[in-house]
Amino acid sequence: MEITRRGFLRVTGTVGSGIALSGLGVNMNPTLAYADELDKMNRVKAARQSTTICCYCSCGCGLICSVDKMTGKIFNIEGDADHPINEGALCAKGSGFFQMTEANEHRLRKVLYRGPGGDKWEEKDWEWALPRMARLIKDTRDNNFIKTNAKGELVNRCEAIGHYGSSNVDNEECWLITVMSRALGIVYMDHQARVCHSPSVGALAESFGRGSMTNHYIDMKNADVILIMGSNMAENHPMGFRWVTKAKEKGAKVIHVDPRYTRTSQCCDYHVPLRSGTDIAFLGGMIYYIIENQKYFKEYVLNYTHASFIVDSGYYFKDGLFSGYDDAQRKYNKDTWVFEKEASGIPKRDMTLQHPRCVFQLMRGHYSRYTLDMVSRITGVSKDNLLKVYEIYSATGVPDKAGTECYALGWTQHTVGVENIRAMTIVQMLLGNVGIAGGGINAMRGEPNVQGSTDQAILYHILPGYMKQPSASLDTLEKYLTKYTPVSKDPQSANYYQNYPKFFISLLKSFFDDKATKENEFGYNWLPKIDDGKHYSQMHMFDKMYEGKIKGFVCIGADNAVSAPNTGKVRKGLEKLDWLIGENIFDNETYQFWRAPGVDPKKIKTEVFLLPASASMEKEGSISNSGRMVQWKQKACDGPDQCIPVGEITIKIMNAVKELYAREGGVHTEPILNLYWAYLDRQGHFDALKVAKQMNGRFLKDTVIEDKAKGTKTEFKKGQCVPGFGNLQLDGSTCSGNWVHCGQFGADGENKMAKRGKDDPTGLGLFPNWSYVWPVNRRILYNRASCDVNGKPYNPKRNILEWTGDKWVGDVPDGPWPPQADKEKGKYPFIMQRDGLGAFFGQGMADGPFPEHYEPLEGPLTKNPLSGQLINPAIEIFNSDLDKIARASEKFPYVCTTYSCTEHWCSGALTRWQSWLLEAQPEQYIEISDVLAKEKGIRNGERVKVSSVRGAVTAVAMVTKRFKPFTIDGKTVHQVGLPFNYGWLFPGDNKDDSANFLTPTVGDANTFCPEYKAFMVNVAKA
């Protein structure tokens, strides 16, 4: 037996499954002299051990903090051996977690303040800062409040305050931030999800019904073929890659399609380089290959997708444009993107798939243009390589094989981000890979809780639980609910969102409690409303800030001055603020914008508050990993000095604001004064459990719930937790701050997020008793599609679910109903879709129902080889004087992409302050091919200047064979790449600054995720 990872560092179970190493009676000479080092071991054994979850990427690895019982301080942090995802292992960032504790001298410890014209921080305290911040917030809100918009519609919003962040704080904190911002009327509200995985929600929800990763990290071990495309997984989701290597050891083929040869490429069976920004061409070719070569899973396509639906006769696609395009608005009218219906209202179907206007035939026609020659011309991938990938991957289109796809920001950060992902959803549905073990589409989130912060909706366009943000035209609750509650006439479609009103009213009750009544539409009109068709994303926010229209900005756990695109413009925008409130564990370039290179602090009038926050392991709460696993973290110790959790900061700022409004009155006071805000404990500190229960939902009066199907009646008392969203009520008798979280507590108050059961009955890695997975603890979404229409598993060897004639056995089924062969009670498997089926034809997309290749906003080509439309016709173009573009320009001839590395995380605002990580990746670098370096006379290790039409940065040249020139449309095109992990503030001993000085202000047509991954630069010796 090898020494296992399990030893003393475990919280549950029995100790000592390793071999007995320590011999009895061994008394070696050096042992005594080793007292110091043996001490650490003894100290760990004597320590209080506290579990937490890693706060970097979204793998959700478990860690154990050893806390000295005497000092109360953490002195050792390592992996949690019991945790099913990481089993004790940790990547570089996780291993260095200790350097985020107060042992790090750079941690913020005091409230810092910088007055107008000041050139340094002054130390303050909470008693001073809270009233001052509340005053600024109230005055800015009252002086700039917009009661009605230009059309005279009631909007009740405040555009003068912006909010950003954060995916780095716990669910309960995110939820408080969302609620507080809405009460204040903020609409310029965004966070990292925008720049991270906003396109995932747009794409996956359109195709499958939910916007989340379909499977989970451990499940990757069950795959036969793994396509990693749009991700550098081994570097950026190292523990996810752990499960890829497990599959590989069992014989799975692993393919990496990526512009760069990375650590991931080295660890895969194949690396296929393609030019940044051409993924749809690559995948379009695969769709065509699958259809023409009959590689698709016919039964699945026929029964579980809407391939047989007949599209309206007015629909067409011509030369790069879909029907309904409005050139002036750069928008589509989608009236023809609809299905023909029977008189009953049920969509017409042609089960032979031969009707020329059925979805299947339209799709086939659309992708017939994506020939091998055409795809190779666009992507720069050789035809051999294309065929190789298409063949290997499409071999999973049979019942007993599983193919999965793993992507991250390589797909999302494009002007076609949503459609990149949509293209893969098409591939996966054609091959029957959705809903099965080892299949699905794994949208690997990039921040520790970006799944949760998205669920809690720190976003302008949705409310918690993916409820839609009210817009100006929807002036009554009834209009709002009518618009967003889908109706299906098909009795076999569960159309689960028909419950939308229950979720929404329970949400309003969680905001306003007994102040929300039927008579006042549960406070619907207290919420701010956005203008119809307008957007308020990060890019829009900084655009407005640059115009001087935003006066105050709250920036939590983020560093926009490094991470936002076109940083030069962002920093100019910050200079126009009246006030800025930052909350973080370390200082960063955003909070210190007033003394950035080239900025004269004396000329900056902004008041800046920097509030010291507790780090992840210094507070209790839950975070959600990419696989929707909501894990409860314990608190290891208090944060140093004045540090308190972001949740507590949020509560206390809002309390101070509420006090001011109560005392002085003001504009539109109802949402502020009526806001239910009792989330402090008796000692006056943040009570994460209280918030978590509010999010879950409570019964607001004694309620009897009858289940007619089961013939049962259950009585719940006022105050009890609602045990599942099926119990939420329309009449205001329940509250639930986020219906997808409803069920994380039992009716008895059991906190399921804290569960640590290690049983895995299927052996497929579902671990049903480890923490809680939304929805309803379901580990694999759409899992009923893993069975045939009679509920028999397509692949008995990887059986996650089976219908036994009266019930489903295995994972929590995606809907309790019988399989769809039961024409009376049976339902289709994609229950969140109006029609119950997987969608190839994306009716809700901004840029077309089928993904179509367009060039990036800035690319090397002057003409799109596929059509007359060079760039995505539906993207919004920003027009400020700082929004310059240089397309196919001789001055900027190289395709550039930006990224992160294992050792740093995002803007580096956490990791640059940690010496172990900084030591491993100390400075900005740019990877360039040896061919290009030779051409330019650039030597390895020398500093070069990288410039785009928007700005320039310096970087150390990393000359490598891992980059190779592409042949695109007959021409040689070079690609370079640099990480965006660096900024001027720290380490500060070189001229490093953000790579985002280079990137353009432009985003995806649907969700405004910035195009960080493809733009044009020049490289020259510095």
Added chain:
Amino acid sequence: MNRELIKLIDTTKCTACRGCQVACKQWNEMPGLRTKQTGTYQNPPELQWNTWTLIRFQEHVNEKGAFNWLFRKEGCMHCTDAACVKVCPSGALYHTEFGTVGLNSSRCIGCKECVSACPFDVPRYDRTTDKVTKCDLCYNRLRGDEAPSCVKSCITGALTIGPKDRMLKKAYARVKELGGDANVYGDKFVGGTHVVYVLAEKAKVYDNLPVHPSVPFSVIVWKDMLKPLGLLAAAGVLGGSFLHYILHGPKLPDEPGPNERVKEEKGGE
């Protein structure tokens, strides 16, 4: 009971995430130092007093023109015939019950003998403390039934540890599975190392990895040949002294013993 352990480094499974590099620093409480970007992911560039293990990154094109990015975790090999132990004059370096080479820092006198003797270029001298440092395979953890920090952190199972015979068997099975130029590195020299590699390429391909590592001849001469001889001589001297005492009565020795002479000469390097 033989408690000899081997840590197996399967380079073919390493993703170079550098969890081990940082985990080592975390457990052993070593600081990170300011480094420079020199055109490689490898940093610090070499082992140093605060870095007992690191991942080497090496771009390699084989004879067939195939490109590989080779990752190799570097650190102490924990030799059976450990040159460092042989030369250490103070007993700071020693063999543990696991066959690994421990380092008792409090005994180190900073003579740097081990630095020049090590065939793998592992021990590093720290001028500030006047001590030599190196990996001790987390001796304190091993004694506490816990895997070394690097092994625990490893995300792919590239690092494993266990009884010697079992791990060697595992290494050879893996090499057989890989085929080609894959080979086991470590069991055939310096009496067998307690850190063993599975390499994808021949050893000569890897930077900073000796193809035929051996205890330096000078060390063998001094420590394996002259030292026993010296002891013998010392015994002879002692015997002679006793005889002398018997024959001529007590007298204080006025010449240094042979052992001390060796130390003086080596110390003059």
